[in-house]
Amino acid sequence: MENDVKHLDSAIGENLRRQRLALGLTLEALAEASGVSRAMISRIERGETSPTALLLARLCAAFGTSLSAFFADAEQPASPFLARDEQPVWRDPDTGYIRRAVSPSGTGSNVDLTEVEFPAGARVTFAPQTANAGITQHMWLFQGEMELKVGETEYTLQPGDCLFMPLMAGITFHNPGKTPARYAIVLERRSGF
Template sequence: MEFESDTDIDRRLGERLKAARQRHGLTLDELAQRTGVSRAMISRIERGESSPTATVLVRLGSGLGLSLSALLEDEAGTGPLSRRASQPVWRDPASGYLRRNVSPRGTGSSFEIVEVELPGGAEVRLDSAAGAPTLDQQIWVLRGRLDLTVEGTSHALAEGDCLQMHLRGPITYRNPGAEPVRYAVILTAGSGTFPGHAA
């Protein structure tokens, strides 16, 4: 899939966040209190004037009951087949990691698959908004090495390793090598209705 311009992505993200906030009947101040993201930052994101990082998007999404995937792609379903050329991709402006939403949308499936490429030496820390429900997910390393710290417990994953977790708190993804690491994140929950740590 071809990348959208940063301006287009920021505008679309802002529109989706604002629509989701309004559906929940939340003011900017209420969403800020719920997520720990400042009112000013939320306002800039909604206007398409800021390129939010994965850390910020996860907190906002979890505060609205939305996965990161739901924020990064159109709500329209794709049917049971998701062609690679049409899978939504997004690059985190802070860490440079590339995220691809692999799963077909709108099928009612309880599974979601995300493919991630994290650059050499990069690190990303994600944490849900306060009160977000526990998330069940698995991390499967496809190429390279990945260091994970899950709620204070560290795991060094090599190619082919798979870690299952019931995530209740912060998680840090770190690539200890010089080359990109590629991994899949498999989540179980209702499509587009759960907070997502998938990074």
């Protein structure tokens, strides 16, 4: 997966701007709703910086959408097929985790598939977001080990383990191992998301 990372900064910025304008939001209004500075939003929209996963999650919450839905909007035109070499790949500049959007976009499906490679020792915490109410996900671990905290409950996953969780809960992902972890996220949105 490492060699497949594409530079999506420009596409992310264009998608962010398109969604902001579609909702009739000014830079100031989005900054207030998301808690992300106007200057940072402007830099992302111009493709000058790559947003972190936490920053994107805050922007998506302000839009009332999920991270998977945000990336789906930046993907290729609608098609029931998406070849591996065309699947958008994004690296979180903060933790180095790599996210591959596997699902073809624009199909109308309420399910998104994502492949993740999570570096050894990395940790990311997503705060609870009411905008994610009704969105659930399964995490299916293929390689390595992961520790997750969903709300106040902690889980340790080994290869083959699967964890179901609501996206609305605060979630911490942590790889306590010495090698990268690899897993799939199967996200399901309620109709209308």
